[in-house]
Amino acid sequence: MLTNINFSARQALSGVISFSTCTIMVLLALAFSTSAYATAVKQAPYEPDVAAYRTALFLANMTPVPWSQINDAWADPISNTTDSISGFYALAKRPGGSALVEQIKQALAGKDTQALYAVTTRVMATALLEELSRAHNGLEDGSAKAALLRATALYRAFEDGIRFLDRDGYRSTGLAWLDVNSAAGSSGVLGAGTLETDPEKFGAALSIISDYIATNYAPETFTARLEFNAAPENIAASGASIHLAFTLPPGGTIDDQDPFPMLVLNFEEGHGIDEADLPLVAYGDMLFDSPVIFGEVAQNLGVSCSTCHNRSDINRNFFIPGVSHQPGAADVDGGFFNPLFNDHRSDSLDTPSLRGIRLTGPYGRDGRFGSLRFFTRNVIVNEFGGAEPTPFMLDAILAYMREFDFLPNSKITTDGNLTDEASDAARRGEILFNTEYKNMNGQSCATCHDPSANFLDRRAHDIGTEPPAYKGALAQAFDTPTLLSTASSGPYFHDGSQPTLGAVVNWFDTRFSLGLSKDQLADLTEYVETVGGADEPYQAFDDVDTKFRLAFDELTTFATTLNILIPMKDAKHALIMINTVAPDLAADASTMKNLDAKPDVYRLAGLLNSVASHIKKDDWDAAQKSWNEFKTLQDAVAEGMF
Ligand code: HEC
Ligand code: HEC
Known part of the structure; x- marks a missing residue:
């Protein structure tokens, strides 16, 4: 029933229906520049307070609104900024800054997104206007240049909103910026190319910019927004769509991780078959790299399966504020990619590796899907809002994923025994791995991670890694993960809470009071690392193989x-x-x-x-x-x- 669609779903629908021609042009431009590979140009770092402003606005679009993360966006440093200080700290250092910080703190306490939008936007505009007026006054004493640089950095808070939503405004302010910079004069290089200052032109151009900013980002009142972005007020007030194709805020990235994981495909490694001779597999490989099969948000960002499951493994870099609780993780049912599929729980999970996926069912961290085909359909349609895939598409993507193999590892045999190449410590660890511990219900590690069956038992267990949702609730059980190829796929556990395999071993020792000595812990870790190891975990590039x-x-x-x-x-x-x-x-x-x-x-x-x-x-x-x-x-x- 339509009335049951939650607010953000309706918001997204109205956004689609009211596309302005301008938005469509933006979408087209993005569609042509979208790439499933790491070809994106790296963004220049942002000023910390600009980064905080944009990140907090981005988060304000989420349902439910993640207020504590919005607070953190202002109170903690954000990556990819010019200085690793918080937005508050950076803002406080500006003229009149502590009063501005106070205004934002009050708006945050009010927990009203419209008010937060109005206050933070006005604060950023005020800081920008102050720098512009300092530039104006500084033409005489030579301080204009520095003020202009600071103003330009602040202007970035609004720049893409102006560019994508107000073509005329973008042209006039763009020309004014050019004029301001040339009229500020230049001493040239070694006396050559000297430019005289032109105070009249300078003042005129500055007021074009200040007027535009004052009108659009510091008006008496702001029109209520359906979507929080840097859309200028004149566009929002005119009733035109302010739907901006999603761009990631500062600190967000979908770039590939470096080093690049090695991909091992069974047909290639085992049989020397060329992928071009396997059209179904080749088509599935293409779909795995294709944002086109997903809904609007993922498509605009260029997100495909391989963005997260890079080369069948993981992408440790992937991070979207509000979607990822830490790098390499995502809340795939949080409504960001598909508002209809919003479970209103913040349950971001560490992305699992898909190596050997045909052997590791059931699927999902909790093993709720027996069928890889159903799981994949659910990913495309529900998690990422894509159109219903055809049977051929599902056949293809499955045919491709079924070729994912574990990484070759000369230290273990296919039935899970150590070879002569394994160390003595690993051998001692193997014994500990197979020892039954009274405190672990009389089980050994091998009971669940069966070495002769790819180090898993294809069952879900509650080992205490996630507390029950409420008192008396059933505990959270997770599907036993394989230990093969894990040395390069950290962090570990469903929530990525353990940074290393050594940390996991220590966790088991503490949790089940196994009473292992320091040396035994080291041996068991060595064994787990040997099992999870690989002859070549990463793809090597050189001048020829680029x-x-x-x-x-x-x-x-x-x-x-x-x-x-x-x-x-x-x-x-x-x-x-x-x-x-x-x-x-x-x-x-x-x-x-x-x-x-x-x-x-x-x-x-x-x-x-x-x-x-x-x-x-x-x-x-x-x-x-x-x-x-x-x-x-x-x-x-x-x-x-x-
Ligand atoms: C935004 C990152 C992201 C994208 C894009 C993504 N996944 Fe995942 N994938 C995850 C996360 C996180 C999980 C764990 C989710 C869970 O357990 O419910 C997961 C789980 C899986 C699993 C289960 C693995 C296991 O061992 O149980 C499969 C299979 C899978 N994804 C396939 C795909 C396919 C196919 C696509 C593209 C159609 C895709 N994923 C796109 C993040 C992603
Ligand atoms: C009762 C079954 C069971 C036993 C016994 C068990 N495990 Fe596990 N193991 C699991 C489950 C389930 C998980 C996943 C937990 C999660 O994701 O929160 C896991 C996760 C792991 C991981 C992390 C893998 C990854 O990719 O995240 C390692 C490493 C591991 N276990 C090693 C061990 C060692 C070493 C022992 C013995 C001390 C052991 N396990 C005993 C079921 C078991």
Whole structure:
């Protein structure tokens, strides 16, 4: 029933319906720059108070509103800032700063998001206006330049809101900034290129900026907002949509982790089969890298399965304020990606590795899904708000995931015994691992982590890692995780609360009073680390095997599915593939070292786009022709490409 849709769902729906043309242009621009790979340009650091303002606004959009995190955003340092001090501290150091801090503290105590928006926006605008007026007064004594720099840094609080939502305002303030900077004069380099100051032009341009800021970010009253972002007041008051395609606030990142996990695929490692000869797997690999299968928010951010489960493993970097309780974790049913799927509980979980996934069911940290297929459908539709996948898409993504293998490890055999390469300490640890402990219900570690069955028992247990939700409630049980390939997949436990395998071993010793000595703890840790180890956990890159080459090989492999999809006249799946691969090819071209070959990569992306436009016109002969041209060009340029 429609009346049951919660507030943020309606908010999102109205946002979609009231798209302004401007928003659509923003979305298009983003759609073309979206990449499933780490090609995003790193953001320059923010001033700490600007970062606090933007992070707190971002969090104010969540349902329920995470007030303690909003407080923390102001009271604690945020990453990717110019200085590791809190927003409050940075703000306090500005002229009149302590009064401004006091205003924000009061607004936070009031727990009213509209009021918080109004107060913090006005505070940031006031600080900016103060710097602009200091610049004005400082033209005589030479302090104008420094004030301008501080003003520019503060202007970033609002800049994307102006750019994306008020084209005219962006043009006029943009020109004014240029004028201000040139009119401030320059002593040039070694006397050359000296620019005289131009006080009149300087003053005029400054007032254009100050007027714009005063009107749009420090008005008497603010129009009530459906979405909290840096939209200028004149746009919000006009009733136009202020829906801004999501951008991450400072400190948020979906960039790949470094070092890059090694991917081990069974068909490749075990059978020497080329992925291009396995179209279903290749198509599934593409879907695993595709934000296109998800809903609007994930798509705009460029989030795909591989963003979190990078190379079948994890992405320790992934962090979105309000969604992740720590890096590498996400609350996948918190409503951020899909407002309809909001359980109103803050239960962010550490992302599990998917290595050996075909052998490790049931699925979910709590093992609530017996079927990997149902789990995957739930991820796409419910967690990330995507359209219902076709049976072919689920077949493909499963066919791909079923190839994920554990990392080769020469220190253990496939039935879980140590080889000659293992250390003596690991051997002593193995005995402790197989010892039954009275305080652990007479069980050994191996009872649950069965070495002959991939170090798991495919059952859920309550070992006391999460307290019951309320007194008398059933305890939280978790599916026993495998210990294979874990040495590089920390942190550990469902909540990522244990930083190292050694910490986990100590936890068991304390929790179950195992009474292990210091040496025994070290031995048991050595054993667990040996079992979880790998000959090569990370992908090595060099001048020849670059990240670009890896991405290029992958993307062109995905494209080979057209060899099957075009003869089948399967428009839907061909277009999903092209909408994923063409923008990624273009985005990856920007990371190429070989500048001469860059135009060829753009040309390849262009040819894929023309395949798509022919398909949309149902002209399959022309589509085939463009696809043939793609293959010819790829053959011609492949060698000199890298
Ligand atoms: C925003 C990060 C994120 C994205 C994107 C993501 N996942 Fe996950 N994944 C998680 C987290 C967190 C869990 C643990 C959730 C749980 O237990 O309910 C998880 C659990 C899983 C599991 C269960 C693993 C196990 O051992 O039980 C599978 C399978 C899985 N994801 C597959 C996928 C697929 C397929 C996609 C893309 C369609 C995807 N995930 C996208 C974060 C993510
Ligand atoms: C009753 C079954 C059981 C026994 C016995 C048991 N474990 Fe576990 N183990 C689990 C479960 C369940 C988890 C997951 C807990 C969670 O995620 O909160 C786990 C998690 C772990 C992890 C973290 C893996 C990861 O990827 O997060 C390690 C390491 C581990 N156990 C080692 C041991 C050692 C060493 C012993 C013996 C001292 C032991 N376990 C005994 C069930 C068991």
